[in-house]
Structure formats: C-alpha cells, structure tokens
Amino acid sequence: MARITLDHIRHAYGPNPKSDAAYALREVDHEWADGGAYALLGPSGCGKTTLLNIISGLLQPSHGRILFDGKDVTNLSTQERNIAQVFQFPVIYDTMTVYDNLAFPLRNRGIAEPDVDRRVREMLEIIDLSDWSNRKAQRLTADQKQKISLGRGLVRNDVNAILFDEPLTVIDPHMKWVLRSQLKRFHKQFGFTMVYVTHDQTEALTFADKVVVMYDGEIVQIGTPAELFERPSHTFVGYFIGSPGMNVIPAEIHGSTIKLGAETIALDYAPKIDAGGRIELGIRPEFIRLGREGMPVTVTRIEDIGRRRIVRASLGGQSLAIVVSEDAEVPAEPRVTFDPVALNIYANSWRVGREA
Amino acid sequence: MEKTWNNKAWFLVLPVLLLVAFSAAIPLMTVVNYSVQDTFGNNAFFWAGTDWFDDILHSARFWEALQRNLLFSFIILAIEIPLGIFIALNMPKKGIGVPVCLVLMALPLLIPWNVVGTIWQVFGRVDIGLLGHTLAALGIDYNYVRDPLDAWITVVVMDVWHWTSLVVLLCYAGLVSIPDAYYQAAKIDGASRWSVFRYIQLPKMKRVLLIAVLLRFMDSFMIYTEPFVVTGGGPGNSTTFLSIDLVKTAVGQFDLGPAAAMSIVYFLIILLLSWIFYTVMTSSDADN
Numbered sequence: 001m002a003r004i005t006l007d008h009i010r011h012a013y014g015p016n017p018k019s020d021a022a023y024a025l026r027e028v029d030h031e032w033a034d035g036g037a038y039a040l041l042g043p044s045g046c047g048k049t050t051l052l053n054i055i056s057g058l059l060q061p062s063h064g065r066i067l068f069d070g071k072d073v074t075n076l077s078t079q080e081r082n083i084a085q086v087f088q089f090p091v092i093y094d095t096m097t098v099y100d101n102l103a104f105p106l107r108n109r110g111i112a113e114p115d116v117d118r119r120v121r122e123m124l125e126i127i128d129l130s131d132w133s134n135r136k137a138q139r140l141t142a143d144q145k146q147k148i149s150l151g152r153g154l155v156r157n158d159v160n161a162i163l164f165d166e167p168l169t170v171i172d173p174h175m176k177w178v179l180r181s182q183l184k185r186f187h188k189q190f191g192f193t194m195v196y197v198t199h200d201q202t203e204a205l206t207f208a209d210k211v212v213v214m215y216d217g218e219i220v221q222i223g224t225p226a227e228l229f230e231r232p233s234h235t236f237v238g239y240f241i242g243s244p245g246m247n248v249i250p251a252e253i254h255g256s257t258i259k260l261g262a263e264t265i266a267l268d269y270a271p272k273i274d275a276g277g278r279i280e281l282g283i284r285p286e287f288i289r290l291g292r293e294g295m296p297v298t299v300t301r302i303e304d305i306g307r308r309r310i311v312r313a314s315l316g317g318q319s320l321a322i323v324v325s326e327d328a329e330v331p332a333e334p335r336v337t338f339d340p341v342a343l344n345i346y347a348n349s350w351r352v353g354r355e356a
Numbered sequence: 357m358e359k360t361w362n363n364k365a366w367f368l369v370l371p372v373l374l375l376v377a378f379s380a381a382i383p384l385m386t387v388v389n390y391s392v393q394d395t396f397g398n399n400a401f402f403w404a405g406t407d408w409f410d411d412i413l414h415s416a417r418f419w420e421a422l423q424r425n426l427l428f429s430f431i432i433l434a435i436e437i438p439l440g441i442f443i444a445l446n447m448p449k450k451g452i453g454v455p456v457c458l459v460l461m462a463l464p465l466l467i468p469w470n471v472v473g474t475i476w477q478v479f480g481r482v483d484i485g486l487l488g489h490t491l492a493a494l495g496i497d498y499n500y501v502r503d504p505l506d507a508w509i510t511v512v513v514m515d516v517w518h519w520t521s522l523v524v525l526l527c528y529a530g531l532v533s534i535p536d537a538y539y540q541a542a543k544i545d546g547a548s549r550w551s552v553f554r555y556i557q558l559p560k561m562k563r564v565l566l567i568a569v570l571l572r573f574m575d576s577f578m579i580y581t582e583p584f585v586v587t588g589g590g591p592g593n594s595t596t597f598l599s600i601d602l603v604k605t606a607v608g609q610f611d612l613g614p615a616a617a618m619s620i621v622y623f624l625i626i627l628l629l630s631w632i633f634y635t636v637m638t639s640s641d642a643d644n
Contacts, residue, residue, distance in 0.1 A: 085544050091538050
C-alpha cells in the first residue's frame with residue numbers, strides 16, 4: 001500500500017503540444033494518502049482515464065513525476081510499479097479455470113506453488129467463488145468475471161494500489177449494489193489505496209472518502225461528498241454533483257450586497273473580488289424556499305420525481321430549479337428566498353470563499 | 357396455437373432450388389451417371405455397375421496420388437499456419453504501416469493460379485530464371501524438371517508464397533479484435549510474451565484459425581493449376597496429384613467412366629476429411 005504523489009503531471013497525446021487545449025491533462029499536482037479511497041469523477045473526455053493510466057504506468061506523462069511512497073516510479077513499467085487494475089470490461093483468461101486465473105499473476109512472479117495454492121484458496125473464499133474454482137472462466141456471468149479481475153489484483157497482497165476504471169459499467173443494476181458494498185468491505189478489510197474512475201456521481205459519492213472532480217483536463221476539486229455538495233469550488237462541480245445541479249445565476253457584488261437584476265441580497269461578509277471578473281451566484285435547489293415572501297418568480301413547470309418535486313421557475317429571466325417536498329403547495333404569486341448559509345459566490349467560475 | 361399452413365411459400369424457395377439444381381445437383385448427377393456406365397461417344401452407354409470404382413480402389417496409381425495429396429496438404433498446413441500466425445503477430449497495429457502491410461499481404465491473393473504457376477515456372481528455370489540461375493551459379497544443384505525433391509520444394513514454396521497471406525489476414529483480423537484492456541491486464545499480471553500469446557492471442561484467434569485451417573486444407577487438397585503449369589505432374593509422376601491424374605484420365609485419355617468414378621471418390625474424400633477436421637476442431641468449443 002502506498003501514498004501516491006502526482007508531481008506536476010501534464011499529458012498530451014500528440015507530440016509537441018502548442019497550447020493548453022492540446023493537453024488531455026493540463027496540470028495535476030496532488031498527494032493521495034496511503035489507504036485512501038479516491039473516486040475520480042468527471043464527464044467523458046475529462047482526462048480521468050488518462051490520469052489513471054499514468055498512475056498504473058500504461059501511459060508515460062509528457063511532463064511531471066509520479067511517486068509511490070516518495071519513490072519516483074515515473075519510468076518504471078506497470079509490472080515494476082506493482083499495482084492492480086480492474087477494467088471497464090471484465091478481463092479474464094477464457095481458456096483457464098477460475099483457479100488458474102487467480103493463480104496466474106502469482107505464478108508469473110515465480111511464487112512457490114504451495115503459497116500460490118494457499119493464497120488462491122483464500123481469495124476464492126473472499127470473492128465467494130470457491131464452488132467455481134475448477135470451472136472454465138469463460139462461462140461465468142459479468143459480475144463473476146469482474147470479481148475474478150478484482151481477485152487477480154487482490155491475490156497479490158503486496159500491491160501498492162488498486163485502480164478501477166469504471167468497473168461496474170457492464171454489471172446489472174441490482175448486482176452493482178452488491179459489488180459496490182463488497183468493494184467497500186474489501187477496502188476496510190485490506191486497507192489498500194484505491195483509485196476509482198467513474199462518471200456516475202452516486203457511485204463516486206457512496207464509494208469514496210475523497211472525490212476528485214475532474215473537468216477539461218484539470219482537477220477542479222478534491223473533497224468529501226459533503227464538501228462537494230455544500231461548497232463546490234467551481235461552478236462545474238456545482239452543476240455536475242447533485243440532481244438537479246446547482247443554480248448558477250449571473251450577479252453583481254457591491255461590498256457585501258449581491259445584486260440579482262432588480263433584486264438585492266445582503267451578505268454578512270464582503271467577498272474579495274477583483275474588478276472585471278464574471279460574477280455568479282450559486283445556490284443549490286435544496287436551499288431555496290418557495291413561499292409568499294422574497295423575490296417574485298414565475299413557475300414554468302413542475303416535475304414530480306417521487307418523494308419530492310422540482311419546480312422550474314424563472315427569476316428575472318434566469319431559470320431556477322427549486323426542490324420542494326411532495327405535498328408543498330405552490331402559491332398563486334410565488335416568491336423565493338435563498339438560505340444565506342448555502343450561498344456561494346463565483347468569480348470566473350471559481351468560488352470566492354468567505355475566508356479569502 | 358394454430359399454425360397457418362400456406363403452400364405458396366414453396367414458390368419462394370423455387371428459384372433457389374432451381375439454381376442449386378443447375379449449379380450442383382444436375383452436374384453431380386451427370387458425373388454419377390458417367391461413373392456407372394461405359395461410353396465410347398455418340399451417346400451410346402453401356403451399364404458398368406461398380407466396375408470403375410473397383411478399378412480405382414485397386415489401382416496403385418490412385419493410392420499414390422492420394423498419398424501425395426495428403427502429404428502435400430500436411431506440409432502446407434504445417435508451414436502456412438505457424439508462419440501466418442507469426443507474420444500476423446508482427447504486423448503493425450496502427451499507423452501508416454497497417455495499410456501498407458495489408459496491401460502487400462493481399463497482393464499474392466489477387467494473382468490468378470495459372471499466372472502464379474507461370475511466374476514460378478519461369479522464376480525457377482535453370483537457364484533463364486532468376487531463382488534457378490542464381491542457385492545454379494551458387495553451385496546448388498537445383499532443377500525442378502529433373503529432380504522430384506526440387507519439384508516438390510518448388511510447388512510447396514509457390515503455394516506458401518501464394519496462400520500464407522490468407523492465413524495472415526485472417527489471424528490479423530482476429531488479433532485486432534482483442535481489446536487493449538487484455539494486454540494491459542496481462543502487463544499488470546506480469547505475463548510473459550509467451551503467456552500473452554498462449555492465453556490471450558491464441559484463444560482469441562481460435563475461430564479464425566479454424567476457418568484458415570479448413571480453407572487451406574480444402575484448397576491445398578484440390579491443388580491443380582500450379583503444379584500443372586510448373587511441373588505438369590512430373591518429373592515422372594512425382595507431383596501428380598489426384599486432380600492432375602483426374603484430368604489426365606478424363607481429358608487426356610477420354611476415359612469418362614473411370615474419371616467420373618474418380619471424381620466421386622475424390623469428392624467424398626474431401627467431404628469426409630473436412631468433416632473430420634471441423635468436428636475435431638470445434639469439439640473443444642463444445643466442451644465449454
């Protein structure tokens with residue numbers, strides 16, 4: 001198990017990148033704790049798989065270094081880095097039995113057969129496939145195959161990290177829950193450093209201690225699920241996390257007053273903002289109260305999503321999503337108030353903190 | 357549930373039936389017809405029963421030709437399949453090299469059989485051929501017209517040159533269909549080059565290899581044009597394969613009865629051997 005340091009990593013797929021836009025990964029400079037469970041979350045093409053492949057050594061970064069426990073591994077091969085990876089589609093060796101699949105990485109490393117046997121049998125117990133050990137791996141279901149892929153990583157008990165590249169994509173929904181909770185249990189049990197790539201926010205939020213949100217080749221925020229929800233540091237995080245995402249409304253700041261078109265909202269602090277930036281106000285739909293007080297809105301649509309309803313409204317020409325409870329009434333002349341603790345101010349898409 | 361019977365459906369099958377009848381069934385039955393009768397032309401036929409079949413199955417000439425066929429097919433498969441796999445494994449997977457290699461590989465396949473034969477016939481000649489003359493200049497005694505072994509080598513090399521590409525292209529198609537994740541997983545599992553081949557590439561190529569083996573077997577067993585053009589079945593009878601023998605009998609000697617009987621036996625042998633091949637090679641699939 002290891003601490004992973006990403007030291008100013010940049011990567012471009014083409015040679016001689018001219019501009020920032022040519023980089024699939026603009027600049028990543030972070031340290032991930034030993035034994036942590038990290039989820040890399042972001043839309044397709046944001047560079048999360050690129051980053052994962054750089055960590056596993058399948059890809060050499062154009063710039064920067066990668067360190068495991070302080071040791072530079074940038075030029076080491078995947079094999080020498082001693083990591084395990086589970087891919088989107090289950091990779092199994094069709095012609096081998098389940099047992100041989102699990103024994104394969106150990107035998108390749110020249111481990112004595114009694115040791116191999118002991119560890120493979122242990123692993124078969126853990127991934128719950130003992131009854132299948134002599135079957136050909138070819139005929140298993142997708143989730144069993146994915147468990148074998150995982151088992152091939154875990155069976156080497158000295159791996160530095162286990163990397164997951166959207167491993168639950170091809171799994172049936174009901175099995176997803178089962179596998180996800182098993183993964184969580186393995187993580188607690190073995191304490192390995194785990195990096196998990198996904199574009200599914202539910203998966204990321206339920207799974208990881210720290211969620212790494214990536215956007216356009218950059219890490220925009222690393223935080224706990226609560227932090228991402230309450231204080232998104234970039235408007236993208238606000239928009240990407242949550243359902244529906246955060247409302248982002250163009251605004252003006254005068255001292256400690258926010259001007260939203262004709263309306264004003266008083267803050268109890270004065271955000272420090274450089275002149276000339278694009279200012280936006282962010283507020284989550286859960287923190288808007290719909291009632292008879294506050295700023296007047298026009299309701300355009302109401303969506304029923306089961307236990308709650310989403311009210312789509314317009315505030316001074318800006319669209320707004322509001323989450324209300326199922327039985328809440330929508331008044332004839334609706335008005336809204338924003339919960340002051342949930343207000344986030346963004347200058348050029350980045351959050352301006354109270355602290356700043 | 358009640359089924360609807362509609363005999364009009366037969367009309368839709370009729371065109372295919374007619375096509376098959378004229379392209380396969382009727383010619384085949386004509387051959388059967390010849391094989392049980394004797395004729396001297398003028399449409400005069402005499403019943404011969406199984407005489408021709410008896411003759412053939414007791415003729416040393418037939419058995420020798422059959423042995424040559426089997427040996428030839430065996431040599432062809434033993435060379436072309438491993439060589440084809442080896443070349444496919446070493447072909448580039450991306451970049452400008454891919455189309456270049458594919459075109460180069462496809463070229464021999466586009467050349468008609470008799471042209472291939474003529475090329476090698478000239479190529480191997482000791483007096484003017486590039487290969488034959490060079491070998492002679494190097495002091496190697498090579499003459500496919502005189503020496504049976506040299507004739508065999510020439511015919512085998514010619515077939516390898518002509519048809520290995522087919523195996524290469526089929527294997528290559530199998531190889532490029534393997535997702536990258538398999539190779540990445542193998543790297544992570546610390547697999548050796550041999551293990552990658554044995555446990556990833558070979559299993560994924562199995563289906564196309566089955567097709568390649570079948571095609572190359574059937575084709576090499578039916579070999580005719582190239583040895584006919586290059587050696588004409590000689591020297592002596594050393595490269596007289598069943599097909600050449602058949603043509604000699606039918607067209608050369610105009611023995612239509614024995615030739616027809618021989619055709620049928622030849623056809624049944626190919627059918628039987630192909631069936632055995634197919635059954636054996638797919639049986640491992642059935643195990644799973």
